[in-house]
Amino acid sequence: MRDVAIVSFANHITSHAEGDDVEMLVPVITEALRAANLKKKEIGFTVSGSCDYLGGRPFSFVMALDAVGAWPPIEESHVEMDGAFALYEAWVRLQHGDIDTALIYAFGRSTTGSTRDVLATQLDPYVMAPLWPDSVGLAALQARAMLDAGTCTEREMAQVAARSRRSKKPGPGAHTFAEMQAGDLLGLPYTTAPLRAHDCAPDSDGVAAMVLVAGDRAKKLTSRPAWIRGIDHRIEAHQLGVRDLTKSVSTALAAEKAGALGKSFDVAEIHAPFSHQEILVRKALGLAGDVEINPSGGALVGNPYIVAGLDRIGEAARRIHDGSAKSAVAHATSGPCLQQNLVCVLSEG
Amino acid sequence: MGNRCAVIGIGQTRHAAKRDDLSIAGLVRDAALRALEDAGLTFKDIDAVVIGKAPDMFEGVMMPELYLADALGAVGKPMLRVHTAGSVGGSTAVVAAHLIQSGIHERVLTVAFEKQSESDAMWALSPKYPFQPPLVAGAGGFFAPIVRSYMRRSNAPLEVGMQVAVKDRLNALKNPNAHLHMADISMDKVKASPMLWDPIRYLETCPSSDGACAMVLASESAAKKAPHKPAWVRGTSVRTEPGMFAGRDQINPQAGRDCAKDLYAQAGITNPRKEIDVAEIYVPFSWFEPMWMENLGFAELDTGWKMVADGATSMTGDLPVNPSGGVLSTNPIGASGMIRFAEAAMQVRGQAGEHQIDGARMAIGHAYGGASQFFAMWCVSSEAG
Numbered sequence: 001m002r003d004v005a006i007v008s009f010a011n012h013i014t015s016h017a018e019g020d021d022v023e024m025l026v027p028v029i030t031e032a033l034r035a036a037n038l039k040k041k042e043i044g045f046t047v048s049g050s051c052d053y054l055g056g057r058p059f060s061f062v063m064a065l066d067a068v069g070a071w072p073p074i075e076e077s078h079v080e081m082d083g084a085f086a087l088y089e090a091w092v093r094l095q096h097g098d099i100d101t102a103l104i105y106a107f108g109r110s111t112t113g114s115t116r117d118v119l120a121t122q123l124d125p126y127v128m129a130p131l132w133p134d135s136v137g138l139a140a141l142q143a144r145a146m147l148d149a150g151t152c153t154e155r156e157m158a159q160v161a162a163r164s165r166r167s168k169k170p171g172p173g174a175h176t177f178a179e180m181q182a183g184d185l186l187g188l189p190y191t192t193a194p195l196r197a198h199d200c201a202p203d204s205d206g207v208a209a210m211v212l213v214a215g216d217r218a219k220k221l222t223s224r225p226a227w228i229r230g231i232d233h234r235i236e237a238h239q240l241g242v243r244d245l246t247k248s249v250s251t252a253l254a255a256e257k258a259g260a261l262g263k264s265f266d267v268a269e270i271h272a273p274f275s276h277q278e279i280l281v282r283k284a285l286g287l288a289g290d291v292e293i294n295p296s297g298g299a300l301v302g303n304p305y306i307v308a309g310l311d312r313i314g315e316a317a318r319r320i321h322d323g324s325a326k327s328a329v330a331h332a333t334s335g336p337c338l339q340q341n342l343v344c345v346l347s348e349g
Numbered sequence: 350m351g352n353r354c355a356v357i358g359i360g361q362t363r364h365a366a367k368r369d370d371l372s373i374a375g376l377v378r379d380a381a382l383r384a385l386e387d388a389g390l391t392f393k394d395i396d397a398v399v400i401g402k403a404p405d406m407f408e409g410v411m412m413p414e415l416y417l418a419d420a421l422g423a424v425g426k427p428m429l430r431v432h433t434a435g436s437v438g439g440s441t442a443v444v445a446a447h448l449i450q451s452g453i454h455e456r457v458l459t460v461a462f463e464k465q466s467e468s469d470a471m472w473a474l475s476p477k478y479p480f481q482p483p484l485v486a487g488a489g490g491f492f493a494p495i496v497r498s499y500m501r502r503s504n505a506p507l508e509v510g511m512q513v514a515v516k517d518r519l520n521a522l523k524n525p526n527a528h529l530h531m532a533d534i535s536m537d538k539v540k541a542s543p544m545l546w547d548p549i550r551y552l553e554t555c556p557s558s559d560g561a562c563a564m565v566l567a568s569e570s571a572a573k574k575a576p577h578k579p580a581w582v583r584g585t586s587v588r589t590e591p592g593m594f595a596g597r598d599q600i601n602p603q604a605g606r607d608c609a610k611d612l613y614a615q616a617g618i619t620n621p622r623k624e625i626d627v628a629e630i631y632v633p634f635s636w637f638e639p640m641w642m643e644n645l646g647f648a649e650l651d652t653g654w655k656m657v658a659d660g661a662t663s664m665t666g667d668l669p670v671n672p673s674g675g676v677l678s679t680n681p682i683g684a685s686g687m688i689r690f691a692e693a694a695m696q697v698r699g700q701a702g703e704h705q706i707d708g709a710r711m712a713i714g715h716a717y718g719g720a721s722q723f724f725a726m727w728c729v730s731s732e733a734g
Contacts, residue, residue: 001452046589052432053411057476058404059434062719065591073604076589076723077440080405080412080432089429089444095451096351122411126372129410235418235428253425335415340428 004094005218005225006346008035008211009314009321013302014173017205021050021060021107025067029105029209036101036211037221040069043211044099046076047090049083049106051306053118064107075099082106083208083310084233084271084332084342091231094214102212108306110203115305123336124238135273135336136200140192142245142337143276147194149246151283154194157275158182161198161300164275168297175202175301198300201273206304208311226317226328226346230258233332233342240337251284251331251341258343260285265345266325267292269312271332273299280338281331295319309333313344320348351450353733355572355579356694358388358565364528364679367466368559373408374420377462380561381421384458388565389576392422395565396454401431401441401461402683403718406473408464421460435631435718436587437461438562438686439725442714443585445566446727450582455571461688462561463681470557470682486546489554489634491720493546496636499600500548505639505654507548511539512657513635514553514677520664521674523703528558528679553635553677560681562688569733580694580729583711584615592720599721605644608724612713613646616728622647625728627669627696627706629689630715633676638662642670645715664706672696672704686716690727697731 010031017024033040046068050060061078070076077093079085083106090102119135146152159182166179177198185198192200218225234250234257237243255261268291272278278300282293294300296315299308309332319325326348334340360383362368362376371379377400385391398421400414410416414430421428431441438461445459471487499505518534521527531538534552542551572579588608591597609621618624630645632638642653647668656662662670671677673692676685693714695701710731717724 051412052404052406058406058473059476059719061432062434062592062722065589070589070591071594073588073590073602073607075587076433077431077444077587078433080414080430085429089447092444092447092451092453095453096447118411121409122415124416125408125410125413233427234425235415235423237419237424238416239419250425334412339415339418 002095002097002214003227004091004212004214005227006210006317007213007218007222007225008032009317010035011206011208011311011314013204013206013304013311015175015204016111016173017109018173021064022067024207025064025105025107028207029067032209032211038101038211043101043103044075045090045093045102046074047086047102047104048078049081049086049306049310051080051108053121054108054110054305055112082306082332082334084313087210087310087313088231088233088342090212091228094212100214100217103209104212104310105209106307106310107207108304109205110305111205115203136192136195138240138336139274140195143194143274145245146276146280151246152276152279154186155182156279157199158185160275160278161185164294164297164300167295168301175204177301195274199275201299201303204302204304206302206307208307208314210310210314224321224323224348226320228344229347230260230345232257233340235340238339245337248280248284248338248341251281251343254341254343255285258345260329260343260345262286264288265291265327265329267295267316267319267328269296269316269328269330270294271299271309271312273303275300277338285329285331309342316346320346352452353569354446354449354582355567356564356582356729357567357572357575357579358384358390359691359695360384360387360563361526361688361691362561363526364558364560364681366528366556366558373413373464374417376464376559377417377460377561378420380563381458381460384563384565387577390456390565395422395456395458397427397448397457398423399429399431399441399445399457399459401437402463403434403437404473406468407470407682408467421458433718433723435682436686436716436723436725437718438684438688439690439714439716440587442564442687442690442727443587443725446582446585449566449568455568457566458563459566460561460563461684463683464559465557465681466559489546489549492634493549495599496634497548499636499640502600503651503654509639509654509657510553510635511536513632513638514539516663517671517675517677520672520704521678524673527674528556549634555633555676555680558679558681560679560684562684562691564691578698580697581733582727583730583734584612584728586611586726588724590722592722600640601644602721604722605717605724608726609645612726612728621645622668625668625711625713626709627672627712628715629671629673629692631676631686631689631717632671633680635677638670669706672701672706686725689716690714694729697729
């Protein structure tokens with residue numbers, strides 16, 4: 001495989017969008033290109049992730065193209081998936097050897113509707129969707145299964161939430177949370193039992209952009225590229241009844257294929273929209289006790305649908321870019337109860 | 350373009366206005382199983398699945414690939430979902446080819462579908478965007494002014510569009526999978542059909558179809574083990590440009606020209622009209638055949654219509670276009686591009702049955718989408734090259 005690195009990353013995650021998709025994307029794409037020391041015309045491949053059902057309209061990605069200015073014509077693709085999967089497509093494209101640079105971006109505004117209800121339309125349209133089980137309700141079933149199986153406790157879940165809130169970086173328009181200890185959080189009422197408000201990610205709006213560069217060129221462009229040393233993704237069955245919800249076999253398989261198992265990492269960025277899912281993914285990744293988990297705060301403090309997975313990978317890369325980590329593993333998820341998972345291993349060298 | 354890639358299995362559903370005998374999962378699985386049978390494989394042999402379809406609003410299922418993972422044997426495998434508007438069937442195949450060409454996988458299943466009867470594409474294609482006048486006219490209303498502009502610019506006679514409509518429907522009679530089988534199609538019949546979006550008449554438009562198409566793509570070593578002759582992928586290309594800006598040539602978009610140029614360079618084609626034996630191109634409204642003849646470099650500017658008038662694009666012409674009957678005869682939107690790619694591969698594999706072009710060795714599949722702004726193409730050959 002050809003060596004490919006994340007050379008730059010930029011994002012903007014907010015509790016409520018200040019503009020439309022293009023208005024949000026332009027500054028972030030501009031920043032990602034600037035940090036990569038590349039001009040728009042030097043990008044060989046562009047690929048994005050978005051979801052029509054968030055905006056309630058077809059072809060969201062067509063409008064968003066204005067943010068890259070596809071003229072003269074560009075080589076471009078789009079996945080109706082989290083931006084993490086767009087990153088995978090770009091990484092594959094760079095393996096061919098004829099181009100060295102790729103731009104990835106994702107945009108998602110979860111606040112335009114009731115995302116937890118919208119996500120019900122993602123379920124099997126014949127036997128599940130007509131019941132309208134929302135995404136929080138399904139996650140609660142999973143949490144209940146884990147509590148019953150003894151694979152996590154409500155206190156551990158609260159500890160995840162408390163740590164995420166402590167780690168959260170202040171930023172313009174970011175969500176704000178009262179800083180509370182796990183014990184205090186446990187005193188709050190259930191919202192969808194056994195989940196409490198702090199166990200569930202907020203609805204956020206956001207955009208993220210990333211530049212990938214292959215080979216020696218990555219070293220020439222930036223001082224500390226974050227090299228992709230393994231990337232893989234796997235999907236599980238959709239019907240929840242045929243899955244063991246207390247395990248994430250697709251994460252474990254992707255981690256194995258990406259070469260993440262049995263390795264130690266300085267940082268792990270896990271895409272867990274619910275606190276119990278972080279515990280689940282942590283186990284599936286086989287992480288050692290000393291790894292720093294979700295130093296960005298993770299999805300629990302900012303979760304724009306479609307963006308949050310790419311954001312995890314970008315936040316992990318950022319730690320390598322700034323020299324505060326030598327190695328990192330990042331995870332992205334999609335589908336009800338962690339149906340589909342991607343694992344990406346990053347290294348400074 | 351990396352390692353060699355071959356098409357070793359092709360499957361299509363029988364396309365129809367309404368396949369109410371099949372669920373959405375049943376539809377994609379039907380195509381996938383046919384492709385696997387052709388390749389002499391089962392789901393177990395497949396490394397990854399790449400699925401494509403047009404907007405999710407067409408069926409009312411958000412990101413349906415999640416629900417389709419089981420039906421497509423994708424459990425435990427990587428699964429990607431591509432969406433690039435009308436070109437998606439083509440670009441999905443291109444992404445799948447990349448997984449082989451990059452050396453990551455040996456055998457990839459790629460599937461594209463649309464079950465238009467589940468919803469109303471006309472509604473889904475007419476959204477109200479903020480700060481923009483609503484068109485509420487579907488794709489036909491959008492493309493009619495471009496067709497009028499082409500007719501004015503090229504001085505093409507009115508009959509050309511009708512000739513394409515008749516030719517493709519006659520070709521479809523030779524294709525058992527085609528949605529429309531209009532044995533009594535004629536110029537008079539097209540002329541007598543209602544005017545929908547001047548100058549596009551009812552019989553010059555594509556139907557709304559339910560259907561799916563699947564292909565198994567394989568590495569060189571996997572292709573050697575396949576039971577049937579493979580089609581070798583000699584080039585793939587995608588290009589995108591903005592849908593609207595001052596001075597844009599919407600009749601002959603540069604993205605399409607760039608895409609074709611890139612494709613021919615990869616395949617070593619210097620004279621496309623001479624070297625390409627058959628073309629399956631995306632013609633949802635009859636007039637797009639002459640327009641794309643120019644865009645793809647088969648004809649000089651403003652002369653594409655002469656190829657139609659002279660019969661060059663008929664089954665017996667020097668460049669048969671859409672022997673399958675094309676999008677004008679079968680249009681499960683998300684799959685329409687992949688059907689073009691698959692039909693091109695069927696021609697060079699010699700498996701097109703009654704609509705086979707004798708001795709076809711080099712063929713192209715073409716798809717476009719959005720406001721004529723997304724292009725995906727591939728070139729396939731009976732020879733590995």
